[in-house]
Amino acid sequence: EIVLTQSPGTLSLSPGERATLSCRASQSVSSSYLAWYQQRPGQAPRLLIYGASSRATGIPDRFSGSGSGTDFTLTISRLEPEDFAVYYCQQYGSSPETFGQGTKVEIK
Amino acid sequence: QVQLQESGPGLVKPSETLSLTCTVSGGSISSYYWSWIRQPPGKGLEWIGFIYYSGSTNYNPSLKSRVTISRDTSKNQFSLRLSSVTAADAAVYYCARLYYYAKIDSYGMDVWGQGTTVTVSS
Numbered sequence: 430e431i432v433l434t435q436s437p438g439t440l441s442l443s444p445g446e447r448a449t450l451s452c453r454a455s456q457s458v459s460s461s462y463l464a465w466y467q468q469r470p471g472q473a474p475r476l477l478i479y480g481a482s483s484r485a486t487g488i489p490d491r492f493s494g495s496g497s498g499t500d501f502t503l504t505i506s507r508l509e510p511e512d513f514a515v516y517y518c519q520q521y522g523s524s525p526e527t528f529g530q531g532t533k534v535e536i537k
Numbered sequence: 538q539v540q541l542q543e544s545g546p547g548l549v550k551p552s553e554t555l556s557l558t559c560t561v562s563g564g565s566i567s568s569y570y571w572s573w574i575r576q577p578p579g580k581g582l583e584w585i586g587f588i589y590y591s592g593s594t595n596y597n598p599s600l601k602s603r604v605t606i607s608r609d610t611s612k613n614q615f616s617l618r619l620s621s622v623t624a625a626d627a628a629v630y631y632c633a634r635l636y637y638y639a640k641i642d643s644y645g646m647d648v649w650g651q652g653t654t655v656t657v658s659s
Binding site (some may be wrong): 430461462464466472473474475476478479480483485486517519521524525526527528529530531 | 574581582583584595596597598599631633638641642643644645646647649650651652
């Protein structure tokens with residue numbers, strides 16, 4: 430099973446700042462099979478990024494994904510109030526599909 | 538616009554079987570993969586498994602001995618059964634569509650239900 434480790438656990442930032450979230454895999458993951466999700470309190474997760482760097486439908490361009498192999502990054506260029514949430518990475522390259530433990534982006 | 542809605546008992550007794558249904562509207566389940574994911578209170582996401590439109594399934598090995606995912610194309614629904622539940626199975630259960638992005642050979646769960654809370658208690 431591929432273990433995904435996200436860091437930091439919590440990121441305290443102000444609106445307008447840049448957020449950089451990391452997802453590290455215990456073994457190599459095809460970049461095609463790495464996705465990022467956002468989960469706001471009380472809501473279902475929402476797909477942000479698939480294929481490591483492709484934005485899902487309707488996702489603003491302030492969200493971007495990058496990385497390959499075992500190291501992947503989600504960047505939010507300028508935080509908007511609605512971006513304060515928990516973010517999860519997920520890999521589909523190896524069964525079972527696994528999620529990272531999440532990074533909480535909170536208002537500083 | 539495809540929408541998913543989970544339904545089923547919110548309370549299940551220990552050792553009994555949890556049964557949930559996901560109703561798909563605005564699209565057919567005769568395409569794509571259809572997944573179940575759960576989230577224990579205050580914790581992260583756990584993939585349970587999926588069913589392909591063909592009927593083939595894939596389960597998380599940690600739950601495989603207790604899980605069955607099935608589909609009813611006539612009702613445009615797919616279902617989850619989890620047997621011998623314990624307190625550790627208490628969670629919000631989500632159904633989701635796993636979409637295949639053919640241009641780049643990639644996947645993403647692009648449509649989710651709102652989730653349903655299952656409590657395990659006698």
